[in-house]
Amino acid sequence: MCTTCGCPSEEHVHHHDHGEHISGGKISVETDILDKNNRYAGQNRALFREKGIFALNLVSSPGSGKTTILERTLADLSGELRCAVIEGDQQTDNDALRIAATGVPVRQINTGAGCHLDAHMVGHALEELSIAELEILFIENVGNLVCPAAFDLGEAHKVVVLSVTEGEDKPLKYPQMFHAADVMLLNKTDLLPHLDFDVEKCLEMARRVSPGIRIFRLSAKTGEGMAEWYEWLRGKR
Amino acid sequence: MHELSIMQGVVELCEQHSGGRPVLAVTLQIGALSGVVPEALEFCFEAVTKGSLLEGARLEIERIEATGYCSECGILSRIDTYFDSCPSCGALSLTLRTGEEMRVKDLEVE
Numbered sequence: 142m143c144t145t146c147g148c149p150s151e152e153h154v155h156h157h158d159h160g161e162h163i164s165g166g167k168i169s170v171e172t173d174i175l176d177k178n179n180r181y182a183g184q185n186r187a188l189f190r191e192k193g194i195f196a197l198n199l200v201s202s203p204g205s206g207k208t209t210i211l212e213r214t215l216a217d218l219s220g221e222l223r224c225a226v227i228e229g230d231q232q233t234d235n236d237a238l239r240i241a242a243t244g245v246p247v248r249q250i251n252t253g254a255g256c257h258l259d260a261h262m263v264g265h266a267l268e269e270l271s272i273a274e275l276e277i278l279f280i281e282n283v284g285n286l287v288c289p290a291a292f293d294l295g296e297a298h299k300v301v302v303l304s305v306t307e308g309e310d311k312p313l314k315y316p317q318m319f320h321a322a323d324v325m326l327l328n329k330t331d332l333l334p335h336l337d338f339d340v341e342k343c344l345e346m347a348r349r350v351s352p353g354i355r356i357f358r359l360s361a362k363t364g365e366g367m368a369e370w371y372e373w374l375r376g377k378r
Numbered sequence: 379m380h381e382l383s384i385m386q387g388v389v390e391l392c393e394q395h396s397g398g399r400p401v402l403a404v405t406l407q408i409g410a411l412s413g414v415v416p417e418a419l420e421f422c423f424e425a426v427t428k429g430s431l432l433e434g435a436r437l438e439i440e441r442i443e444a445t446g447y448c449s450e451c452g453i454l455s456r457i458d459t460y461f462d463s464c465p466s467c468g469a470l471s472l473t474l475r476t477g478e479e480m481r482v483k484d485l486e487v488e
Contacts (some may be wrong), residue, residue: 166486169484174480
């Protein structure tokens with residue numbers, strides 16, 4: 142509860158005049174620094190609910206295969222599920238071009254120097270997408286295992302992608318991100334025979350940081366394991 | 379380096395709440411597991427506040443320790459990571475109670 146004015150919620154929005162709290166030059170604020178982002182995220186979430194859109198926020202380090210997973214997923218599912226993609230990168234529209242080649246609507250957001258997408262950017266990208274009939278929206282965040290963890294975009298789930306070439310202790314090294322995620326895609330499993338990556342150890346670490354995290358092991362390259370991921374997506378529309 | 383955009387959020391919030399008056403001091407509360415490094419906030423404070431109502435203001439950061447509640451033994455303990463086990467009984471089922479805070483607590487205005 143807000144200690145200043147007794148607002149009931151921890152994530153409340155102060156719309157009222159704060160002049161009433163002023164005493165001796167001190168002004169009580171007691172507001173989450175990300176309050177503005179959280180309000181935009183709330184708007185996005187309300188829009189997704191109203192339109193029946195299942196939104197996923199894909200996060201990972203650069204090069205884990207997020208775009209390749211999306212390309213394969215869209216190629217295999219866009220015939221049965223109406224999908225769209227928002228691509229986040231600091232520069233270039235390379236990923237948006239790859240997605241556009243699948244025939245699925247896509248909007249690229251370039252964050253410039255920014256290291257993450259925020260809910261305001263996503264809201265604007267949504268204005269440019271035709272979302273009336275949409276069932277699944279994939280938001281591919283900027284490749285970065287740190288900053289995107291803090292920014293709610295209004296998604297139903299943060300989906301963290303970890304590729305087996307990255308090292309099995311990533312969940313412990315970047316616990317914020319893995320804690321924020323409740324779905325994990327362990328990608329590039331086709332490379333396991335060439336690596337010393339201990340899958341069970343990795344999954345155990347992921348579960349320690351995020352108990353109850355749903356994990357899919359897959360290879361976007363060979364298609365191995367993709368069927369379970371698709372089944373989960375179909376169940377969410 | 380999202381401390382920079384975090385700090386921009388702080389400046390925006392403070393300017394909204396200060397009623398247009400120059401800000402002399404701002405107090406933040408930052409949890410140990412918030413993912414934000416207090417030193418990095420201090421580092422960019424001067425640059426981000428330049429030209430704003432917070433220019434020249436004092437930055438105070440209250441660090442909030444992370445605590446987890448153990449549903450097995452019912453004890454609330456201080457923890458250091460998301461993956462700590464309960465210091466009392468060793469169970470892994472801790473529920474975070476504090477430590478993710480990222481708040482502007484108060485302001486001092488002229």
